[in-house]
Amino acid sequence: MAPLQVVRPPSSADALLRARGVTLEYRSGGNAVRATQEVDFDVFGGDRFVLLGPSGCGKSSLLKAVGGFITPAAGSITLGGKLITKPGPDRICVFQEFDQLPPWKTVLENVMFPLLASNSAGRAEARERARHWIARVGLERFENAYPHTLSGGMKQRVAIARALAMQPAVLLMDEPFAALDALTRRTMQEELTKLWEESPFTLLFVTHSIEEALVVGNRILLLSPHPGRVRAELNSHQFGLHSGGGADFQQAAQRIHHLLFGETPASHVADPAANPAAGENERIAL
Numbered sequence: 001m002a003p004l005q006v007v008r009p010p011s012s013a014d015a016l017l018r019a020r021g022v023t024l025e026y027r028s029g030g031n032a033v034r035a036t037q038e039v040d041f042d043v044f045g046g047d048r049f050v051l052l053g054p055s056g057c058g059k060s061s062l063l064k065a066v067g068g069f070i071t072p073a074a075g076s077i078t079l080g081g082k083l084i085t086k087p088g089p090d091r092i093c094v095f096q097e098f099d100q101l102p103p104w105k106t107v108l109e110n111v112m113f114p115l116l117a118s119n120s121a122g123r124a125e126a127r128e129r130a131r132h133w134i135a136r137v138g139l140e141r142f143e144n145a146y147p148h149t150l151s152g153g154m155k156q157r158v159a160i161a162r163a164l165a166m167q168p169a170v171l172l173m174d175e176p177f178a179a180l181d182a183l184t185r186r187t188m189q190e191e192l193t194k195l196w197e198e199s200p201f202t203l204l205f206v207t208h209s210i211e212e213a214l215v216v217g218n219r220i221l222l223l224s225p226h227p228g229r230v231r232a233e234l235n236s237h238q239f240g241l242h243s244g245g246g247a248d249f250q251q252a253a254q255r256i257h258h259l260l261f262g263e264t265p266a267s268h269v270a271d272p273a274a275n276p277a278a279g280e281n282e283r284i285a286l
C-alpha cells in the first residue's frame with residue numbers, strides 16, 4: 001500500500017463549528033448507553049463535512065448534539081465561537097424520513113413555514129424566498145401540490161429547499177437519501193452538489209455509505225464502532241460525481257473500508273514523522 005499523506009487542515013482557530021472531546025450518552029432506567037467517546041472535529045465555512053461509520057457509532061447522535069437536541073455528557077460543541085445549548089434556526093436538519101413534511105401543507109406552505117415560525121421573514125419575504133428555493137430544486141410546477149402526491153425524491157427536494165431557504169449557518173443532513181432507490185439517490189447527490197457549486201453552504205452530512213461520503217464530502221470523519229471514536233480524518237475533495245467508476249475512487253473506497261473495518265488503526269498506517277503535531281487523530285489524503 002502506498003504511504004498515506006498527512007493533510008494539514010486550516011488552523012482550527014478559523015473553524016465555524018468545533019467539537020471538542022464530545023462524549024454523548026443516553027440514560028434509560030438506571031443504565032447509560034455511551035454513543036460517542038471524546039470526539040473532536042472542526043468544520044470550516046463551505047465544507048461538505050461527512051460523518052461516516054458503521055451503524056451505531058453515534059453519527060446521528062453527533063448530528064443531534066450539533067442540532068442542540070441533546071447535550072454532551074462531556075466536551076463541547078461551538079458554532080461561531082458560541083456554545084450550542086439548544087436548537088436554533090442557524091442549524092436546520094434534513095432527515096431520511098419522507099414524513100418530515102406536514103401533509104396538510106402544500107409545497108409552498110411547507111417551505112415558508114419555518115421562515116414564518118422562526119420570525120426569520122415576514123409573509124411576503126417568506127413567500128419570495130420559498131419560491132426561489134423551490135425553483136432551485138426544480139419543483140416550481142409543484143408549489144401547490146401536497147406531499148402525498150410527490151415521489152420520495154421530490155419530498156427530499158422540498159425538505160432541502162425548506163432547509164436552505166432558512167440560510168442556516170450549517171445544513172445538517174442525516175442519511176437524507178438512504179430511503180431512495182439507487183438511481184434517485186445518485187440524482188439527489190448530484191443535485192445537492194450542484195446546489196453547493198452554485199452557491200456554497202456549509203454542510204454536515206451523515207452516511208454509512210463509503211461511496212456517498214466520497215461523492216458528497218470534501219472532508220470525511222471516520223468513526224469507529226460503538227461507542228464512536230475518531231478513527232481518522234480524510235481529505236476527499238478530489239472526488240466528485242463523475243469519479244465513481246475510476247480506479248482512484250475504488251482504491252480510496254477500499255482504503256476507507258480498511259480503515260473502518262481493518263485491524264490497523266489509522267494512526268499506525270500514516271507516517272507519524274510527516275506530521276508530529278497531528279496527535280491521536282491522523283488526517284489523511286486518499
Ligand SMILES: Nc1ncnc2c1ncn2[C@@H]1O[C@H](COP(=O)(O)OP(=O)(O)OP(=O)(O)O)[C@@H](O)[C@H]1O
Pocket residue numbers: 026027028033034035053054055056057058059060061062208226
Ligand atoms: N434515544 C436513545 N436512547 C437510548 N440509546 C440510544 C438512543 N439513540 C441512540 N441510542 C444508542 O446510541 C448509539 C448510537 O446511535 P446513533 O443512532 O447515533 O448511531 P448511528 O451511527 O447514527 O447509527 P445508524 O447508522 O444505524 O443510524 C447506539 O448504540 C444506539 O442504540
